[in-house]
Amino acid sequence: MQPDDLARTLSPKLGDLLLGVEPFEGMAGRVRFRREGALDLFRVVRDDLSFTHLSMVGGVDWVDHREVFYVAWSDSLRQYLLLSTDVPAEDPRVESASSVWPSANWHERETWELVGVSFDHHPDLRHLLTPDGYAFHPLLRSFKLHEPEELEVKSRHV
Amino acid sequence: MTTPAARTATPAPSESPAGDLALGKELPMADQPAVPFVEIETLRVKEFIPAAKEALSSLVAEQGQARVIRPVFNWAGRNSLFPLHWGLACCAIEFAAGFGARWDAERFGVVPRSSPRQADLMIVNGTVTWKVAHKLITLYEQMAEPKWVIAMGNCATGGGPFRTAYSVVPGVDKLVPVDVYIAGCPPRPEAMLDGILKLEQLIRERKE
Numbered sequence: 001m002q003p004d005d006l007a008r009t010l011s012p013k014l015g016d017l018l019l020g021v022e023p024f025e026g027m028a029g030r031v032r033f034r035r036e037g038a039l040d041l042f043r044v045v046r047d048d049l050s051f052t053h054l055s056m057v058g059g060v061d062w063v064d065h066r067e068v069f070y071v072a073w074s075d076s077l078r079q080y081l082l083l084s085t086d087v088p089a090e091d092p093r094v095e096s097a098s099s100v101w102p103s104a105n106w107h108e109r110e111t112w113e114l115v116g117v118s119f120d121h122h123p124d125l126r127h128l129l130t131p132d133g134y135a136f137h138p139l140l141r142s143f144k145l146h147e148p149e150e151l152e153v154k155s156r157h158v
Numbered sequence: 159m160t161t162p163a164a165r166t167a168t169p170a171p172s173e174s175p176a177g178d179l180a181l182g183k184e185l186p187m188a189d190q191p192a193v194p195f196v197e198i199e200t201l202r203v204k205e206f207i208p209a210a211k212e213a214l215s216s217l218v219a220e221q222g223q224a225r226v227i228r229p230v231f232n233w234a235g236r237n238s239l240f241p242l243h244w245g246l247a248c249c250a251i252e253f254a255a256g257f258g259a260r261w262d263a264e265r266f267g268v269v270p271r272s273s274p275r276q277a278d279l280m281i282v283n284g285t286v287t288w289k290v291a292h293k294l295i296t297l298y299e300q301m302a303e304p305k306w307v308i309a310m311g312n313c314a315t316g317g318g319p320f321r322t323a324y325s326v327v328p329g330v331d332k333l334v335p336v337d338v339y340i341a342g343c344p345p346r347p348e349a350m351l352d353g354i355l356k357l358e359q360l361i362r363e364r365k366e
Binding site: 129130131134136138143145 | 289291322323324325
C-alpha cells in the first residue's frame with residue numbers, strides 16, 4: 001500500500017484532522033494527524049486499512065513541542081504504518097489508543113513516564129519502569145543528570 | 159630337609175643365656191604383690207569427673223560464648239554459606255559459571271538456594287534499579303539471621319557505569335548492609351570465590 005492509497009482512504013473520513021500522508025522508508029507511509037482525531041484515525045486504520053496490530057508507541061521531546069508516534073502492523077499487507085501527532089509542551093496529552101489496540105497499554109505507560117505525555121482515558125496509567133512516585137520524566141531534554149545522592153533522596157520510595 | 163647331624167648341633171633352649179626369660183618360665187614380676195590398678199583408676203576417675211564438670215561449666219559460664227559456642231557456630235556457618243539463587247544482570251552469568259564444573263563453588267559449602275528462607279548469603283550480582291530496590295530489601299528481610307551480603311561487580315558496589323543514570327541505585331549499600339565488595343565488570347568466578355573466602359574469614363573472626 002502506497003501513501004496515495006492511504007490518503008484516499010483516510011481523508012474522506014478524517015477531513016482536516018488529517019495533516020498529511022508522506023512516504024516513509026520501510027513502511028507503508030507516515031500519517032500525520034491532529035491529536036483531536038486520534039481515536040477516529042485509530043479505528044479507521046485498524047478496521048478499514050487492516051492494521052490490526054499496534055507494534056509500538058513512543059514519544060520524542062522536540063523542546064517546543066512533543067511528538068507521539070505509533071507503529072501499526074498489518075498481517076494481510078505485511079507492512080508497517082507510522083502514525084504521528086504533535087502535542088504542545090505545555091499541555092502534553094493525547095487520547096489513549098488502548099481502547100482500539102489493547103497492546104498500547106504498557107507502551108503508553110512507558111511513554112508517559114519517560115516523555116511526560118499523558119494519555120486520556122487510559123485504563124491503568126501507572127509507572128512501568130521507574131518506581132511509584134518517581135518525580136522525573138527522564139527522556140525530556142530538560143532532564144539533567146543528577147548526582148547520585150540527590151537522585152537518591154528524590155527517588156527513594158522503598 | 160634337616161639331617162640328624164644338623165639337629166644335634168642346635169643348642170637346647172634351657173642352655174641359652176636368656177633361659178630364665180624364655181617362654182614357659184614364670185616371670186620375676188609375677189612374684190611381686192599385685193597392684194590394684196583398676197581400683198586406683200576408678201578412684202581417680204571418680205575424683206576427676208566432678209572436677210572436670212566443674213571446670214567445664216565454669217569455662218562455659220565465663221568464656222563459653224567466646225571460646226566454645228561462637229567458634230562452633232562460626233565453623234558451621236562459614237562452611238555452609240547458602241547464597242540466594244537469583245541474578246540481576248551480567249554478573250549472574252559469572253555467578254552461574256562459578257557453580258559449574260570448572261570452578262565448583264560447592265566445594266566450599268556454597269550451595270545456591272532458591273528460597274530466601276533457606277539462604278544466609280545474598281550475592282547482589284548486577285545492576286540494582288530503584289524499581290527493584292524494594293524487592294531486594296524484601297528478599298533480604300526474608301532471609302534468616304545470621305545473614306551476609308556480597309556486592310558483586312561494579313554496579314552493585316557503586317553503580318558502575320550507570321552511576322549517574324536516572325534509574326540505578328548507586329551502590330547496593332544504600333539499601334542493605336554489605337560485608338564484602340568484589341570489584342570487576344564483571345568479576346571472574348575466581349574473584350567471586352575469593353570474595354566468598356574473604357567472607358568466610360570475616361565469619362571466622364565474628365565475635366557476637
